[in-house]
Each structure stands twice: as structure tokens, then as C-alpha cells.
Amino acid sequence: MSDEKKPQERVGVYVCHCGTNIAGVVNVAEVSEWAGREMAKEGVVVARDYKFMCSSLGQELIQKDIKEHGLTRVVVAACSPHLHEKTFRTACNGGGLNPYLCELVSIREQVSWVHTDKSAATEKAKAIVAGGVRRVVHHEPLEPLHVPIHPATLVVGGGIAGIQAALEIAEAGYPVYLVEREPTIGGHMAQFDKTFPTLDCSACILTPKMVDAGNHPNITLLTYSEVEKVDGYVGNFVVTIRKRARSVNEELCTGCGICWEKCPKKVIDDKFEAGLGYRKAVYVPFPQAVPKYPVIDRENCTYYQKGTCKACEKFCPTGAIDFAQEDQVMTVEVGNILLATGWQLFDARKIPNYGYGRLANVFTSLEFERLSNAAGPTGGNIVLRDGKTVPKSVAIVHCVGSRDKNYNNYCSAICCMQSLKFAHLVKEKTGATVYNFYIDIRTPGKGYDEFYQRLIEEGTLFVRGKVAEITDAARNPGEEGKLIVQVEDTLVGKQRRIPVDMVILSAGLEPQPDAKEVAKKFGISCSADGFYIERHPKLDPVATMTEGIYLAGCVQGPKDIPSSVAQGAAAAARIVGKIQQKEIALEPVRATVNQEQCSGCRICNNLCPFNAILFHEDRMVSEVNPALCQGCGTCVAACPAGAISGTGFSNEQILSQIEGLLMLNLSSKEAAAA
Amino acid sequence: MSEETKSFEPTIIGFTCNWCSYRAADMAGTARMKYAPNVRLIRLMCSGRLDPTFVFKAFANGADGVLVSGCHPGDCHYINQNYKMLRRFHLMKRVLAQMGIEPERIKLLWASAAEGAIFAEEVNKFVEQVRALGPLNWHPGNGAASTVHTPMSAEEVPA
Numbered sequence A: 001m002s003d004e005k006k007p008q009e010r011v012g013v014y015v016c017h018c019g020t021n022i023a024g025v026v027n028v029a030e031v032s033e034w035a036g037r038e039m040a041k042e043g044v045v046v047a048r049d050y051k052f053m054c055s056s057l058g059q060e061l062i063q064k065d066i067k068e069h070g071l072t073r074v075v076v077a078a079c080s081p082h083l084h085e086k087t088f089r090t091a092c093n094g095g096g097l098n099p100y101l102c103e104l105v106s107i108r109e110q111v112s113w114v115h116t117d118k119s120a121a122t123e124k125a126k127a128i129v130a131g132g133v134r135r136v137v138h139h140e141p142l143e144p145l146h147v148p149i150h151p152a153t154l155v156v157g158g159g160i161a162g163i164q165a166a167l168e169i170a171e172a173g174y175p176v177y178l179v180e181r182e183p184t185i186g187g188h189m190a191q192f193d194k195t196f197p198t199l200d201c202s203a204c205i206l207t208p209k210m211v212d213a214g215n216h217p218n219i220t221l222l223t224y225s226e227v228e229k230v231d232g233y234v235g236n237f238v239v240t241i242r243k244r245a246r247s248v249n250e251e252l253c254t255g256c257g258i259c260w261e262k263c264p265k266k267v268i269d270d271k272f273e274a275g276l277g278y279r280k281a282v283y284v285p286f287p288q289a290v291p292k293y294p295v296i297d298r299e300n301c302t303y304y305q306k307g308t309c310k311a312c313e314k315f316c317p318t319g320a321i322d323f324a325q326e327d328q329v330m331t332v333e334v335g336n337i338l339l340a341t342g343w344q345l346f347d348a349r350k351i352p353n354y355g356y357g358r359l360a361n362v363f364t365s366l367e368f369e370r371l372s373n374a375a376g377p378t379g380g381n382i383v384l385r386d387g388k389t390v391p392k393s394v395a396i397v398h399c400v401g402s403r404d405k406n407y408n409n410y411c412s413a414i415c416c417m418q419s420l421k422f423a424h425l426v427k428e429k430t431g432a433t434v435y436n437f438y439i440d441i442r443t444p445g446k447g448y449d450e451f452y453q454r455l456i457e458e459g460t461l462f463v464r465g466k467v468a469e470i471t472d473a474a475r476n477p478g479e480e481g482k483l484i485v486q487v488e489d490t491l492v493g494k495q496r497r498i499p500v501d502m503v504i505l506s507a508g509l510e511p512q513p514d515a516k517e518v519a520k521k522f523g524i525s526c527s528a529d530g531f532y533i534e535r536h537p538k539l540d541p542v543a544t545m546t547e548g549i550y551l552a553g554c555v556q557g558p559k560d561i562p563s564s565v566a567q568g569a570a571a572a573a574r575i576v577g578k579i580q581q582k583e584i585a586l587e588p589v590r591a592t593v594n595q596e597q598c599s600g601c602r603i604c605n606n607l608c609p610f611n612a613i614l615f616h617e618d619r620m621v622s623e624v625n626p627a628l629c630q631g632c633g634t635c636v637a638a639c640p641a642g643a644i645s646g647t648g649f650s651n652e653q654i655l656s657q658i659e660g661l662l663m664l665n666l667s668s669k670e671a672a673a674a
Numbered sequence B: 001m002s003e004e005t006k007s008f009e010p011t012i013i014g015f016t017c018n019w020c021s022y023r024a025a026d027m028a029g030t031a032r033m034k035y036a037p038n039v040r041l042i043r044l045m046c047s048g049r050l051d052p053t054f055v056f057k058a059f060a061n062g063a064d065g066v067l068v069s070g071c072h073p074g075d076c077h078y079i080n081q082n083y084k085m086l087r088r089f090h091l092m093k094r095v096l097a098q099m100g101i102e103p104e105r106i107k108l109l110w111a112s113a114a115e116g117a118i119f120a121e122e123v124n125k126f127v128e129q130v131r132a133l134g135p136l137n138w139h140p141g142n143g144a145a146s147t148v149h150t151p152m153s154a155e156e157v158p159a
Ligand SMILES: Cc1cc2nc3c(=O)[nH]c(=O)nc-3n(C[C@H](O)[C@H](O)[C@H](O)COP(=O)(O)OP(=O)(O)OC[C@H]3O[C@@H](n4cnc5c(N)ncnc54)[C@H](O)[C@@H]3O)c2cc1C
Pocket: A156, A157, A158, A159, A160, A161, A162, A179, A180, A181, A182, A185, A186, A187, A188, A189, A192, A194, A195, A196, A197, A225, A226, A227, A340, A341, A342, A343, A344, A345, A365, A366, A369, A414, A418, A421, A512, A518, A552, A553, A554, A555, A559, A560, A561, A562, A564
């Protein structure tokens, strides 16, 4: 057992109080005294407790001890390594000790914050410290691996967040591939009429940015395209992109529009027009689309379906229609990736009592944006489903599918403001009576509450209560032919039935339907609700846990346009900073094969998902490529010859930590047995 | 059940992966959820790193139960290494049974970084499950392990 081995390492143990966060539950003085006394034979030469180890004074304490006591190893018992591992490694480095000779063990997240029994918590903290001490003596000094960073960036999703980021990176002088799966960039913002709270026209502020992105010499626009595969690692990703066949030759097309004028096939546009309007089988989603080239929707094109037509080809003045065009699969090399794939609207059909899809004059918020938009199917006239009747009364229902434990628990963040915007537009354009049905009004943005106050002054009616039902079954006089909103008005404390001509459901924002698969493709994690998880919820909302992969916009959580733009710009700044460093230091946590011990069984070869293990046929041994290895350690655990060792997570380190964790327990059990 | 087992506090070693289950534990902490203090965690980079030796070692050194946790199937940070651990896990359970260790002393838990509540709840359940089994005392000198050779100390295991 380990006690036979004379420990030559000189270990310093530091137990943090974290104010009262730890010290309120764990007797920190007892833990440090115990470590100094009982762990002395394990190599502990100093053990201290201190109020805030992460403060500069705490760090200096370690550095001073390294010099004065000749420490060769450091154990800090404090918060989670995910918070401060780097801090203490850097402190050790500053004190002249290799940063990897420091181990941070968690007695806050794992002890003081989750336990209430003070003596049990103190005992557990001792065990954790013992595990750390036993482990740290087996640490080796490590040097980070340096790999070059490819200067190009992949931006996935051409909504406002992706466009902003692409432009910022391109402006800084670096190449960007902007991949968008629709035929045009622009995202949801392109569908909107006005934007809250200033009510500037959405197209007026968005389209110039779209054009800039389309024309920028550093941006390669890949629309109607999707990422198929991502290989490699930070600094050196190799991305396979499928550019779907548009059936239009982009070199020849001038975007004149004759093809879609002549195309005889009308198709309901359930994407851009939210089902309210039509497009042709060959189409651009909207006139200001970037790029300007149309696509032929092969599923609806008469020629593809029936073999005859080709009207577009006949009329195209440049001969750009190419029915035989095939998908193009290309690979690009990039150093960093930004995901800005946005959101989809909550499907209001899931709440049958609101009648969407059954009651004609119940609209979703996206439908309303198109109704109100001057470029939309009604030319901006707010009318009922019959296409002509102007509503005299309109109900706007907040929180549809949000803040509701049957659907989504979270607040979609934008729906209150969007509902207020709608109320204003309805009033302005039709003079109708407008009711807002809300649970709480949430307007925490710049100029947002002022907008709410303005709406109250404009005479919009606010009813506080969650709508129970929307029905066309009239019960009272005056309800015939109307939609009746049944609600408990919680301010009055009464059930109310309010008849209206039109209902707008402010449905929430949800992750894209394929968010989980996309996350898997890029090797990042989704939260339970499907939004992607940022590296730190407060301090790092743009990075992910996977080096080199960043987030911006609603893909990370519901947010408005200003926040999406800010996050896009922030991610871009981070990426540009990384590119400028030219190389990146990777954690040296890697597997290595001891070639003397390898029997050539090749068991490990297929275990590695990163294809990091190659086999030398000539010498019949395996070898790990350290640049590809991500350090999961699966091969280490599987090698029957014990030939693979994991740097930073060796068998000795883990087995010794187990011994340490159980040290107290074993002695007490033995004592009890004796 | 004897008096002794009633007051028995089991010791459990929990293996967590760096990306999901360790973060689930972090999350339980940040949210101040309370759970039994019987579990002591070890952070591996991935559940795929779990060498069966670690489990035997934990039992041999006095653990009464072992918790193995990782990312949900399909969510592994290293793509699919948790499946590889899963294969080993089932094998390990059988080997443990052959060594006379009740399979209920080892538990598999998938927990995402967002599932602090599940982590806390499952730890509590497992502590009760092991408490009901009583102490294991499967360590050298106790006889139970004398017929099997398991690596008892770090030094014996080739790196
Ligand atoms: C009805 C309504 C009205 C709103 N009005 C306002 C307003 O007035 N003011 C305001 O500030 N906010 C408003 N918002 C919020 C606003 O819509 C969002 O803040 C904004 O759209 C977020 O932009 P984004 O780039 O993150 O996502 P999106 O606009 O959703 O863009 C994402 C893009 O990524 C593409 N994409 C998705 N998956 C992939 C993939 N796998 N590969 C390639 N491309 C992909 C999509 O096709 C899309 O083009 C409103 C929201 C709603 C529902």
C-alpha cells in the first residue's frame, strides 16, 4: 500500500472558507489541522485555511509557501474546478510551480452547499482533501500542447445574430463561411413588419446588413446549404457542407425574376409567409433576398413531378435554369465555429383550447407579422382570414406555450414586447379595441417599459389572467359570430367572457426542431429544453464547453434582436482574438501508448471516436496522435495490456484518489471491527 | 435488521464525468439542493475512462457502494464513449456478482449538466438502497476477497 512508499513530495493544503459559504457548514480549521497532522506522512508540509483562497491574497499565500516551504504539490479545497481550476493553476505557475501540479477539490458544491449536518460535512471534506493529496503526489508536470489556428471561421445560421458576427469577423480581415439552410439569409427578422420598441421598419435595418454580408469579399455565402459533418478540433476543424442544388446556375442568373413570373405553379408559402401567402415553384423567399438567385422547389415543380413544363427555362434570358444540377458536397477548413441557428415558433396547435387551426380568426404571432407587413400577402392590411373584413376588436394572448409547465417552463423573453408592438400596430392601422391578456408584463429592456406606458396611454386594454379558452360557441347576446375569450381576470377576481373578431397568439420561442442533432454534430451540449449550453451562464455566455465552438442569438436562449446582435458581435470579437493569437494552447490531457507494452491487439483502434489511434502495420503497435486525442480515456480503460496511459488522469492518480477518499472510512471501520 | 445496520452510514464512491454528471453535482450545489453526505466523487474526463479496476479498488478499500455516472446516451462529450462504458458496466455487474458482491451495490446514473435535481434525488435513493444492504467489508483481511486477485494498490497497476 501507499504508506510503504516514502513520500518525497512536499504538499501544501489550502482550505477555503469562501466567506461563510464553506465555513458556515464545514469546520475548515479542523479540516486544515487534520490535514497538517494526519496527512503529514503523506507529504503534507503546510496546511492552512483562509477566508478567500481565490483572492489575490489567497493566491499570494500559496506562492509564498511554494518558495518558503519548497512545495512541490498544491491541493486547494474550495469550489468546483469548473470555476477556479485555472485560477489556482495560474497562481502556482506564478509561484514557480508547474500548473498541473495543483489539484482543486470541491468542498463547496459537493459539501457545504448540499449538506446540513456539520460533522458529516467536515468528515466528508477531510476525505476529499485526503483524496486530493493522495492524487496530487502522482501528478506530473505538463506542458500545454500548442496547435495553430486556421484563420477562417464557419458561421452556421444567417439570422441577424449570424450576419452580425460574420460581418464583424470579415471586417477584421478574416475569411468567413456563412452557411444558411434557407435560400436566403435574414432569418426571422426578415419576416417582421416593425421592430419594438422604436418601431423602425425591420427590412429597412436588416436588408442593408444582408447586402453587406452578400457582397463582402471575406464572406463566402453558402445558402440552401447545411453542415453534414464536423471533423477535427479547435483551430483545425474540417467541415463537410452540402450545398443543395438550386437548379439555377448562379454564374449565369441575374436575378431578373422572369422565371418566377412565368412559373405556372403556385405553392402555399408556409415558411416565409407563414402560410398566409403564395409563392411559385421557382422562387426567392422575398424580393430583397440575398443572394438574389432563385431556387426551384423540386417537390412542387411540375417538371420534376410530371416531366413537362420547363416554362422557366424557356423564358430565362440567360439560360441559367439547370434541371440537372446536383448537390455539391464540399469541405472547408476553419479554426472556429459559431452556431447562430436561432429559434422556431411554439406550435400553438398543441393547446387545443386556444383553437388555432380550428378557429379561422385565431392567428399566430408570425402570421400577424406577415399580415401587418406592407410587403406581405395583404399589403399590410390587418384583416380577418376572409381577406377583407377589418377587425373591430382584437385579443392578444401572451405567454402561449411559455411559463407553462405543460409546455415550456421558461419565459420566451420577447412576447410581452412583441404583443405590445402588435397592439400598437392594430390600433394605428384599424382603430380596433385591443385587449392584451397577460400573466405578468415583462419589459426589462432599454425603452421597453416606456413603450408599455405609451400603450396604456394609447388606450390598449390590459386584462391580467391566463386565458382558459377561446371559443366560437356563443352563450350570451353579442357573442354570435365572435370569438369569445374566456379568462379569469385576476385583478377583479372574476371570470370574464370577452367577444372579439380576431385573436393573436403570442407563441413562445423554441429551439429549432433539429437542435439536438445539430448539437451532436458539433459536439456541444443542449440543456433539457433544447437551447445550447454556454460555457458559463454569467461570465461566458458566448463560448461553449467545446473549445472553438461559440454561440450567438436565440440558439442559446430566447432573446430580442439587440441582445442577439450584441452576442453575435461578442462572439466575433472572441473569435478574432483567438485567430490573432495564431496558436492555441490545448489541455495536455492526452493518452499515450507505451509501444514496448502494446501487444498489437488493436482493441483500442476502434474505440476512439476521433480516430486518434493509428496502427503501425510494420511494427504491429498502436500510437495516439496527440493533436486528435481529446483525452476521454476510454482507450486507457480498455487496453488489456495496460499499454496506454492517460496524462493527467493516470491509473495511479485515480486509484490513489480512491484510497484517499476511503482512508478515513477504512480506519474507522477497522477501528469499529477491532 | 440488527441495531448496527440501522445506524449504518454507507460510504459510496461516485465516478462522474467532467462534462455532464460532475456538472450535475455542481448544479445541485449551486441550487443548494440537499442530499446525503455519504457519496464522495471522483472526476474522470469521461465515463468511458472507467476502468473496472477502479470499481474493484473502491470496494476493496471499504466502499459499500459505487455510483457510475455519465452523460445521457447520445449526449456524450466524446460522442459515444458512454456506450463503451455501458458495455463494461454490465460485464462488471456480473463479475461483481460472481465475487459475492450484490449487484445492487453498483448503480448507473445518466445525468446531464442541467439535472442537478435528478443527481441529488438519485444519490439519496442509492444511499438508502445500499444502507438496506448493510456494510460490505470486502477488503483485505476480511476474507471475502481472498480468492480473487484484484490490484490493491496503485503501485501494482501498470501505468
Ligand atoms: C413574432 C415575433 C416578433 C418579434 N419581434 C421582435 C422585435 O420587434 N424586436 C426584437 O428585438 N425582437 C423581436 N423578436 C425576437 C427576434 O425574432 C429574435 O431576437 C431574432 O430573430 C434572433 O435572431 P437569430 O439570428 O438568433 O435567429 P433566427 O432569426 O431564427 O435566425 C436563424 C437562422 O439560422 C438558420 N438555420 C437554422 N438551423 C440551421 C442549420 N442547421 N443550418 C443552417 N442554417 C440554419 C435559419 O434558417 C435562420 O435563417 C420577435 C419574435 C417573434 C416570434
